[in-house]
Amino acid sequence: MTGEKDPQPRTDPRPGPRRIDRARGGARRATPFIAGIVATFIAIVLYGIVNPAKPPLTTADVNQAIASVLASQTPAPPRSELVYQAVAPSLVLIETDVPGSSSASGEALGTGVVVSDAGAILTALHVVSDATSIKLTFADGTVAHGTVVSRVPESDIAVVQPDALPKTLIPATLGNPAAMHVGSEAYVVGNPFGLYGSLSAGVVSGLDRTFQLPNSDTVVKGLIQVDAAVNPGNSGGPLVDRDGRVVGIVTALLNPTKQDVFIGIGLAVPIDVAGGAAGLPAY
Numbered sequence: 001m002t003g004e005k006d007p008q009p010r011t012d013p014r015p016g017p018r019r020i021d022r023a024r025g026g027a028r029r030a031t032p033f034i035a036g037i038v039a040t041f042i043a044i045v046l047y048g049i050v051n052p053a054k055p056p057l058t059t060a061d062v063n064q065a066i067a068s069v070l071a072s073q074t075p076a077p078p079r080s081e082l083v084y085q086a087v088a089p090s091l092v093l094i095e096t097d098v099p100g101s102s103s104a105s106g107e108a109l110g111t112g113v114v115v116s117d118a119g120a121i122l123t124a125l126h127v128v129s130d131a132t133s134i135k136l137t138f139a140d141g142t143v144a145h146g147t148v149v150s151r152v153p154e155s156d157i158a159v160v161q162p163d164a165l166p167k168t169l170i171p172a173t174l175g176n177p178a179a180m181h182v183g184s185e186a187y188v189v190g191n192p193f194g195l196y197g198s199l200s201a202g203v204v205s206g207l208d209r210t211f212q213l214p215n216s217d218t219v220v221k222g223l224i225q226v227d228a229a230v231n232p233g234n235s236g237g238p239l240v241d242r243d244g245r246v247v248g249i250v251t252a253l254l255n256p257t258k259q260d261v262f263i264g265i266g267l268a269v270p271i272d273v274a275g276g277a278a279g280l281p282a283y
Contacts, residue, residue: 079242083187084199086244089139090114090172092121093191094146094160094236096131111190111237112136112160113172113246115280119165122274123236124251125151125158126213134160137196142166156213156220156251157274158236172238174280175245177270180204180224188228188250188266190237202228211252211267223267224248230266239268249274 092112110127114120121136128134134146144162151158180186184204192198206225213220224239230253239248248268255263 079185080187080199080201083240083242083244084189087113087172087189087238087240087246088197089168089170090246091139091189091191091197091237092123093137093194093196094121094123094127095135095137096128097133098130099132109191109194109233110235111233111250113236113238113249114138114169115171115174115246115275117169117171119162119169120149121146121160121162122249123158123160124249124269125153125156126251127236128158128160136160136162138166139170139197140166140168152274152276153218154220155269155273156218157249157269172246173244174271174275175241175243175247177224177247177272180207180241180247182207185242186224186226186228187240187242188226188230188234188237188268189240190234190250192229192231192233194233200229202226205265209267211254213252220251220267220269222270222273223251224270226266226268227264228266229262231262232260234266239271247271 090113092114094110094112096108096110098108108127108131110123112121112123112127115122128146128148129151131148134148136144136146138144142164144164146160146162149159149161182204186202186204188200188202190198203226204224205227208221209223209225210219210221211223212218224247226239228239230250234250235252237250238246239250241247248270250266250268252267253260253262254265254267255261257263
């Protein structure tokens with residue numbers, strides 16, 4: 001319209017103070033962040049210098065570590081050693097005076113095993129049947145006189161009661177003969193030829209065997225056959241399983257010759273049969 005001026009856009013020649021303040025504030029906020037990144041980088045570099053990365057393990061390193069550990073370990077004792085330690089405190093040496101004995105001194109030797117807190121000793125009947133006196137030597141060296149208080153001829157088992165007990169009396173732990181099978185570990189502990197506390201090891205090589213006692217009509221049945229060495233002096237001693245428990249009483253050895261030495265077959269009465277003579281309960 002006449003007399004009116006066209007509107008012109010207003011311009012401000014001065015720089016915008018708000019935009020400058022924002023830029024400066026952003027810069028101030030970014031500075032600590034960048035400084036943190038730099039510090040972290042420097043720390044990582046310094047840590048790598050102070051603690052250099054270890055090289056990966058090699059097969060030789062692993063083998064060396066295993067060898068060092070094994071070398072520092074004490075090996076476990078063999079099973080036979082544990083078995084012996086379990087039954088040895090219950091072992092008894094039996095020495096008898098027997099009229100007409102083949103030995104020069106007229107003495108016979110055998111073995112027994114303590115099976116009760118009262119000191120009852122199981123042994124083979126033929127060891128003590130004809131004795132005029134019975135001398136008992138316990139594991140701690142205590143010596144006593146023994147008396148036969150029970151006889152089971154059909155099983156060749158006797159119970160001997162000492163007239164004195166050692167200060168420390170340790171009855172043997174009885175096991176389950178029914179748990180023994182052909183191939184089961186078997187240990188015989190006794191006094192062969194008077195060698196006190198001898199151990200022999202083997203396996204059960206047969207079950208339910210029958211044996212006729214020498215110079216007798218007695219036939220013993222249900223015997224356990226073992227290949228652990230049995231010699232004169234072992235009779236009456238314990239047959240022990242792999243856990244040190246008594247599972248039988250040694251009664252005989254088989255030898256087709258007239259020599260009374262072991263050739264590979266020993267026989268034992270199962271402990272559930274033998275223990276009945278001492279009034280012990282079945283396993």
